[in-house]
Amino acid sequence: MSVTDTVGPPAGPASAVSAGVQPAAPPTRRSRGLNAGQRRKLRTGLLFISPWIIGVLIFIIYPVVYSIALSFTRYSGMEAPTWVGIQNYVTAFTDPLVGKAASNTIFYAIIAVPLGLIIALVLALAMNQNVREVAFYRTIFYAPSLIPAFAMSFIFIVFLNPQFGVFNQVLNLFGGANVNLLGDPTGVKIAIILMAQLGAGNAALIFLAGLRNIPKTIYEAARVDGAGPMRQFFSITFPLLSPVILFNLITGISGALQVFTEAFIVTNGTGDPDAGALFYMMYLYKNAFGFAELGYASALAVILFLVGLALALLVYWLSRRFVNYDVEAG
Numbered sequence: 001m002s003v004t005d006t007v008g009p010p011a012g013p014a015s016a017v018s019a020g021v022q023p024a025a026p027p028t029r030r031s032r033g034l035n036a037g038q039r040r041k042l043r044t045g046l047l048f049i050s051p052w053i054i055g056v057l058i059f060i061i062y063p064v065v066y067s068i069a070l071s072f073t074r075y076s077g078m079e080a081p082t083w084v085g086i087q088n089y090v091t092a093f094t095d096p097l098v099g100k101a102a103s104n105t106i107f108y109a110i111i112a113v114p115l116g117l118i119i120a121l122v123l124a125l126a127m128n129q130n131v132r133e134v135a136f137y138r139t140i141f142y143a144p145s146l147i148p149a150f151a152m153s154f155i156f157i158v159f160l161n162p163q164f165g166v167f168n169q170v171l172n173l174f175g176g177a178n179v180n181l182l183g184d185p186t187g188v189k190i191a192i193i194l195m196a197q198l199g200a201g202n203a204a205l206i207f208l209a210g211l212r213n214i215p216k217t218i219y220e221a222a223r224v225d226g227a228g229p230m231r232q233f234f235s236i237t238f239p240l241l242s243p244v245i246l247f248n249l250i251t252g253i254s255g256a257l258q259v260f261t262e263a264f265i266v267t268n269g270t271g272d273p274d275a276g277a278l279f280y281m282m283y284l285y286k287n288a289f290g291f292a293e294l295g296y297a298s299a300l301a302v303i304l305f306l307v308g309l310a311l312a313l314l315v316y317w318l319s320r321r322f323v324n325y326d327v328e329a330g
Helices: 003-007 013-018 036-070 087-094 096-127 134-146 149-159 166-173 185-212 216-224 229-240 242-257 261-266 280-290 294-319
Strands: none
Touching (some): 036 294, 087 096, 087 294, 096 134, 096 185, 096 242, 096 280, 134 185, 185 242, 216 229, 261 280, 280 294
16 A cells, blocks of 8 residues: 555545535634734834824924915914915015025025035045044044034134134135125125035934945955955945935935025024025015014915925935945845
């Protein structure tokens, strides 16, 4: 007698029925839902994150919805809102100061964001060197980003003073004439852009984390193949840092669209000279709290939100061409 005759084929549904055993019923929709234990865990999890949910609803969702509603009204903050429809948006697109503020903001973003990424990446590469004093260097490079923006603005006012500022004293040592950057429409924007680069330490730390996450074996294999430092950077480091570059790019664009503190303090809230430092957020602030035009300011805020969202979606769409998520730390 063979083994197959003795053991026989595995019992299927037909054989189970012939043996008097009913096959298991297929799972119903009800049985595929959460059981009592899973529902209890879900309630516990929701309870723990409820402060976050409440905070988002109160401090993010509600203000956004309320601002959208106010953008269709004329509202001074003292009287009841008056419905004006899309008039605030029509005014925004015909207001010359909105165009001036938008152009100043675009100028700032085009220069400050790429420059900030380059400086932050250079700082991260310096902080990633395998030297004994690296902890000290990391502290020195990161320290300027800890200075509050308003304090840094006052320091720059003194630093760039046209009479006794350090900047002009250095120019005088080399035979140059005094330059009043804060009195020139383009110069004041350049000064604010340079001021923003002192906060590159935050982005540098994120770049440093990305550098530390790249497997060292890839560099070892590249060196064996004869790749030099520049080839390693452009063929390994730069592509594998692309997710971090994307993150810093998105946050940089978001910060550039909302530049306010430095310009407000340097120009004493005026945006002068010749509206050269009148950025979009400053003009929004002046309309809301200077002119008591909260409805118009809300319309400006909605436009800024939509522009920022569109830019973020555009960057994410373009990122599919250059962002590499394939390699993980080994």
